[in-house]
Amino acid sequence: MPDAYQLAPPLPARLPFERAALTAVAAGLLGLLLTLADADPHRQQTWFYAALGLLSVGTLGWSWLKYGQQPAGVRQDGLWQCASTSRGAAAWVTGLVLTGFYIILYWFPDYLTHLIRPLDGFSHSLRGRPADQWFLYGTFYTLAVALMGARALWKYRHSRYQAIRTLSVMFFQTGFAFILPGLLQLFQKPEFYFSYFWPLKYDYLFPSTVGYLIDNGQALGVFMVFWGAAMSFIATPILTYFYGKRWYCSWVCGCGGLAETAGDPYRHLADKSRAAWRWEVRIIYPIFGLIILITALLWLNTATHNVLLGSISGKAAQWYGFFIGSIFSGVVGVGFYPIFGSRVWCRFGCPMAAYLGLLQKHFSRFRISTNGGQCISCGNCSNACEMGIDVQQYAQRGAPIVRASCVGCGVCSTVCPRGVLNLENGPREGRLLASTLIHADSLRILS
Amino acid sequence: MTAAPFHLVIIGNGIAGISCALTLRRLRPEARITIVSGESLHHYARTALMYVYMGHLRLADIKPYEDWFWRENQLDLVHTTATALHPAGQRVSLSNGLTLSYDALLLATGSESRFHDWPGQHLAGVQGFYNLSDLEALSRDIHGIRRGVVVGGGLIGIELAEMLHSRGIEPLLLVRDAHYWSSSLPPEEAALVDYQIKQNQIPVRYHTELREILGDAQGRVRAVRTTAGEEIACQWVGLATGVRPNLTLARTAPALETDQGILVDEYLKTTLPHVYAAGDCAQHRLPAAGEVPIEQLWYTGRMQGETVAHTIAGQPAPYRRGIWFNSAKFFNLEYQTYGRAPVAPTDGLSSFYWQHPMRQVALRIYFETSDSQAVTGFNALGLRLRHAVCEQWIRQRTPLTTVLARLAEANFDPEFFPRHEAAIVRAFNQQFPQQAIAIRPKRRLFF
Ligand SMILES: Cc1cc2nc3c(=O)[nH]c(=O)nc-3n(C[C@H](O)[C@H](O)[C@H](O)COP(=O)(O)OP(=O)(O)OC[C@H]3O[C@@H](n4cnc5c(N)ncnc54)[C@H](O)[C@@H]3O)c2cc1C
Numbered sequence A: 001m002p003d004a005y006q007l008a009p010p011l012p013a014r015l016p017f018e019r020a021a022l023t024a025v026a027a028g029l030l031g032l033l034l035t036l037a038d039a040d041p042h043r044q045q046t047w048f049y050a051a052l053g054l055l056s057v058g059t060l061g062w063s064w065l066k067y068g069q070q071p072a073g074v075r076q077d078g079l080w081q082c083a084s085t086s087r088g089a090a091a092w093v094t095g096l097v098l099t100g101f102y103i104i105l106y107w108f109p110d111y112l113t114h115l116i117r118p119l120d121g122f123s124h125s126l127r128g129r130p131a132d133q134w135f136l137y138g139t140f141y142t143l144a145v146a147l148m149g150a151r152a153l154w155k156y157r158h159s160r161y162q163a164i165r166t167l168s169v170m171f172f173q174t175g176f177a178f179i180l181p182g183l184l185q186l187f188q189k190p191e192f193y194f195s196y197f198w199p200l201k202y203d204y205l206f207p208s209t210v211g212y213l214i215d216n217g218q219a220l221g222v223f224m225v226f227w228g229a230a231m232s233f234i235a236t237p238i239l240t241y242f243y244g245k246r247w248y249c250s251w252v253c254g255c256g257g258l259a260e261t262a263g264d265p266y267r268h269l270a271d272k273s274r275a276a277w278r279w280e281v282r283i284i285y286p287i288f289g290l291i292i293l294i295t296a297l298l299w300l301n302t303a304t305h306n307v308l309l310g311s312i313s314g315k316a317a318q319w320y321g322f323f324i325g326s327i328f329s330g331v332v333g334v335g336f337y338p339i340f341g342s343r344v345w346c347r348f349g350c351p352m353a354a355y356l357g358l359l360q361k362h363f364s365r366f367r368i369s370t371n372g373g374q375c376i377s378c379g380n381c382s383n384a385c386e387m388g389i390d391v392q393q394y395a396q397r398g399a400p401i402v403r404a405s406c407v408g409c410g411v412c413s414t415v416c417p418r419g420v421l422n423l424e425n426g427p428r429e430g431r432l433l434a435s436t437l438i439h440a441d442s443l444r445i446l447s
Numbered sequence B: 001m002t003a004a005p006f007h008l009v010i011i012g013n014g015i016a017g018i019s020c021a022l023t024l025r026r027l028r029p030e031a032r033i034t035i036v037s038g039e040s041l042h043h044y045a046r047t048a049l050m051y052v053y054m055g056h057l058r059l060a061d062i063k064p065y066e067d068w069f070w071r072e073n074q075l076d077l078v079h080t081t082a083t084a085l086h087p088a089g090q091r092v093s094l095s096n097g098l099t100l101s102y103d104a105l106l107l108a109t110g111s112e113s114r115f116h117d118w119p120g121q122h123l124a125g126v127q128g129f130y131n132l133s134d135l136e137a138l139s140r141d142i143h144g145i146r147r148g149v150v151v152g153g154g155l156i157g158i159e160l161a162e163m164l165h166s167r168g169i170e171p172l173l174l175v176r177d178a179h180y181w182s183s184s185l186p187p188e189e190a191a192l193v194d195y196q197i198k199q200n201q202i203p204v205r206y207h208t209e210l211r212e213i214l215g216d217a218q219g220r221v222r223a224v225r226t227t228a229g230e231e232i233a234c235q236w237v238g239l240a241t242g243v244r245p246n247l248t249l250a251r252t253a254p255a256l257e258t259d260q261g262i263l264v265d266e267y268l269k270t271t272l273p274h275v276y277a278a279g280d281c282a283q284h285r286l287p288a289a290g291e292v293p294i295e296q297l298w299y300t301g302r303m304q305g306e307t308v309a310h311t312i313a314g315q316p317a318p319y320r321r322g323i324w325f326n327s328a329k330f331f332n333l334e335y336q337t338y339g340r341a342p343v344a345p346t347d348g349l350s351s352f353y354w355q356h357p358m359r360q361v362a363l364r365i366y367f368e369t370s371d372s373q374a375v376t377g378f379n380a381l382g383l384r385l386r387h388a389v390c391e392q393w394i395r396q397r398t399p400l401t402t403v404l405a406r407l408a409e410a411n412f413d414p415e416f417f418p419r420h421e422a423a424i425v426r427a428f429n430q431q432f433p434q435q436a437i438a439i440r441p442k443r444r445l446f447f
């Protein structure tokens, strides 16, 4: 392949309305900076909500112009030519800003005070308490899922699977990961996220959290502990058996929700090479093993009244929280969206994904079927796979795709120009069989 | 002293050449395999050229295999042009000055664009669209232009129109017949494609051919004149009027019999000993009933490559294409076809056509007019059909009413997509009241 080719035909000029929408987004970001810089509480409030308004109007307007105004269908023109989606300067700036935000959020939240204070009123009415950095984070996160979810709804409106799935992640993020935990706090109950389970939300099965929930939540707390354990050990295997890991990763989970909405412009950046796949296996399963070990040690320690291990298991849990819970899932996972794609955490780090993946690979009815011999090896499916699966390797052999990492987002199927791929739940028998319509070796077509 | 291993030399690294190489590697692990190609070092998917232009993919993304693949499978790649055949000495000369000896030689040299000797076709800014240099020329010549004329109402023609359109350049399409792709699509199906063309605001001249291309003082195209006498100003012309076998190398061996393509028997053997031909460049002396002598498709290239590898490996296998299938996408409209689905009214064949009243969805089922009413073929637009099921129905000569009653089994649309079986059967019962059928309950892979 003559890689020296630099094929860069001009991108069509942006229309005035599109420019206006992008300007609104930029002005919104500027507004947030002004909020940070202004010490006057009254003006902070004004800047802040004007900024959110501009960001919302700009994002919705841009999405509507870009997708809503075009005929429904696959829209990815210029994906690898536009700087912001092809690791150009704009992408690096976005990545740095996101990474910086996470670092400040986790370790220097005082700098965010000017952004937090304007949310006090909202926080009081939702949670009955002043805002803190996590409330700011939750608000931004939910807003991102909602706005970029609207964009995804326009972009994928030709696919009902994508539309319903997008509505689902928007619903779970807004309802289960934002409003409900807030209301629980309003009613003096423990803050609890019904849509996160061990081992992703690892501390939900730590002795300290279990103790806290039972002591502070009375009957509801007991229910929460029961819910968490039942979801992890009963519902997860059952749902994964019937639907594959997608029931969680691309329908319910908040990390997945952000990836599928705010991360959608970056999904093609996931590395498809075999080398990346090897790293994935090397990293994700040890992390899964580590959190199992830490959880077990914590319980052992509790059972032996700290005699056996002293503070070691507690320290291990702290380190895990720092490196995996904060740095990996937040700073790297989201901060690097514009460089490595939207599922870095889900692919390389998330222990829940590892657990679901093992179930999906060995104990599930889910697979992506390949339609006989129709594949033209165009590579659109692999390109669209946010989990870095080289889908085409399976499709061009007529083989079904059964991969631990597949989150069932269905975008490979959506973008395939030949209708080759279909996400299906079916009998496990023959789940791995390739189509006989493709190989000369399966002499059916030749004899 | 051990004998040198069997040496297969393949000229052309398109799908036909590569499929042969992979199959032979599987059948004869010890064979030496050398693949010579002048276009690119690595195999790439010609079918995906348009996606590179539109920025959906990068050049590296349309390589169906990663670069390590070739070395790991001991497939030697030589990036150069083969200039002459020496059948007597079983040798091929290469443009880099080297000569390769072979035990078997596969000619998989593909096609080249076919022009009709139009006046002005050598002007700058006039081109076909087949290979990487065409892609490069297109990217270069289309900078800053307003309108390009695309000649040809076939698959490549509409691809070019879509490519220009994606760049905000107006493509004007010249179509010889009354409808788009009338050699393959009956009028109803063609009307749906025409609608796509209209929806994307692509101007078309039906019943119109190219008469001449007019240049300016610098030797660049400035306009075309059509057979209707119209002069259309344009800055670029794409000639998508078909391809013909690339015989440049074949012609260097006078004993190698050629016609339009390299003549081959059913084992894909040419008239020279140890020399085979497969893919776009091969012409079958005795095509099977209802098949064409030169097949210019990705799928048939793959099948021919796989088949010829068996013969080369000493397991002679005649080429049997099997039941026809193909697919395409016209802007946002997907198209699949299976079996015998002729455009023109054919003796002994009828068809039942259904089209959604509002959406761009249509299905045509061809069946024998005789009492058997055996189904012979399908055309599907905006609807995905399961290859294996359609193939089986056609092969088993399943009666029309059975196929209609069990249509859901052939559905390959993603989950949650609107289902049309009931409407299709209703339409059938209206058109053929004497054969009215009851629809069976839906059967999908769902549990
Ligand atoms: C834009 C486009 C879109 C298409 N889309 C579809 C589609 O959707 N579905 C479908 O079924 N088909 C499609 N086709 C057709 C399909 O791509 C071809 O039928 C197929 O690629 C032919 O494969 P091949 O291996 O026979 O030849 P090719 O792919 O043409 O490969 C032959 C190779 O041999 C090289 N070569 C020739 N002579 C020499 C020599 N003397 N020395 C060294 N190298 C040489 C050539 O440079 C070329 O790289 C499309 C074609 C084009 C151009």
Ligand code: SF4
Pocket (backbone or CB within 6 Å): A368, A384, A385, A386, A387, A388, A389, A391, A401, A405, A406, A407, A408, A409, A410, A411, A412, A413
């Ligand atoms: S293989 Fe397809 S469905 Fe699975 S994660 Fe990748 S793009 Fe999504």
Ligand code: SF4
Pocket (backbone or CB within 6 Å): A374, A375, A376, A377, A378, A379, A380, A381, A382, A391, A392, A395, A396, A415, A416, A417, A418, A419, A420, A421
């Ligand atoms: S499965 Fe579809 S998208 Fe993937 S390579 Fe094949 S034709 Fe292209």
